[in-house]
Amino acid sequence: MRVKISDVFKMYGITRALNGVDIDLDKDISALSLIGPSGGGKSTLLRILGGLEIPDHGVVCINNKEVNYKSEESLLDHRRRNGYLFQSFNLFPHKTALENVTLPLELVHGLSSSVAIETANHCLDRFELIEHAHKLPFELSGGQQQRVAIARAIAPGPSLLFLDEPTSALDPEMTGEVLDLIAELKEGGQDIILTTHEMGFAREIADELIFLDEGKILETGEPKLLFSKGEKNSRLEKFLSRVMRY
Numbered sequence: 001m002r003v004k005i006s007d008v009f010k011m012y013g014i015t016r017a018l019n020g021v022d023i024d025l026d027k028d029i030s031a032l033s034l035i036g037p038s039g040g041g042k043s044t045l046l047r048i049l050g051g052l053e054i055p056d057h058g059v060v061c062i063n064n065k066e067v068n069y070k071s072e073e074s075l076l077d078h079r080r081r082n083g084y085l086f087q088s089f090n091l092f093p094h095k096t097a098l099e100n101v102t103l104p105l106e107l108v109h110g111l112s113s114s115v116a117i118e119t120a121n122h123c124l125d126r127f128e129l130i131e132h133a134h135k136l137p138f139e140l141s142g143g144q145q146q147r148v149a150i151a152r153a154i155a156p157g158p159s160l161l162f163l164d165e166p167t168s169a170l171d172p173e174m175t176g177e178v179l180d181l182i183a184e185l186k187e188g189g190q191d192i193i194l195t196t197h198e199m200g201f202a203r204e205i206a207d208e209l210i211f212l213d214e215g216k217i218l219e220t221g222e223p224k225l226l227f228s229k230g231e232k233n234s235r236l237e238k239f240l241s242r243v244m245r246y
């Protein structure tokens, strides 16, 4: 994927969520991870890249195409082309796992019911969820729910998959199962932009890391380089030593 953004600002009331963000990733990377302390602006930036939030200022280009925040139609098109997953499972509670996957395929992507069911079954099968296809979300574990939500996000074949802390509501075992699935998706060629507090995972899966603090990018680079940076007392160093202490 190619990501180029310049001079992006975003205020929420008097809170400055993004304070002049520039990214110029002009190389072929397939997983980009945003890391940094809580409130640093990770979700805001992810949502702006995904066209779910409109910046106050700045230009955003993904894969050499500028996101047009002024046109509702163009934004809808951008959203339709990508897939999304957020930290708290947002499955429709009164629909089965299968219906959760088929519904957007029919309503948003215009597939016929039979093609939607076939596509959904294929995805659920791929993620070993087929035996749970007819269960309601409350009958599934947190990890299974999150995997159904991932199946739903990737069923239409998104260009980019946006994941905002996909494991933060899960216990360690379920976290492992969801992280394995995300790693598998990347292996399968899916481009992914994610935020995560799982530093080990970020280091493993990301081709590029962006460290955000107080609405600004303080560091960016390959995980191996960022994690081994010798520079003491930098904000990144302090952040990593705090989150990797236990």
Ligand SMILES: Nc1ncnc2c1ncn2[C@@H]1O[C@H](COP(=O)(O)OP(=O)(O)OP(=O)(O)O)[C@@H](O)[C@H]1O
Pocket (backbone or CB within 6 Å): 012, 013, 015, 016, 017, 036, 037, 038, 039, 040, 041, 042, 043, 044, 045
């Ligand atoms: N909808 C909103 N309304 C008001 N303030 C918001 C809104 N969304 C985010 N903010 C504020 O913007 C700042 C950046 O928030 P953001 O959610 O992007 O941080 P984050 O890095 O994702 O944090 P976390 O790791 O806790 O998820 C924070 O100060 C937050 O309180």
Ligand SMILES: [Mg+2]
Pocket (backbone or CB within 6 Å): 042, 043, 044, 164, 165, 195
């Ligand atoms: Mg967040």
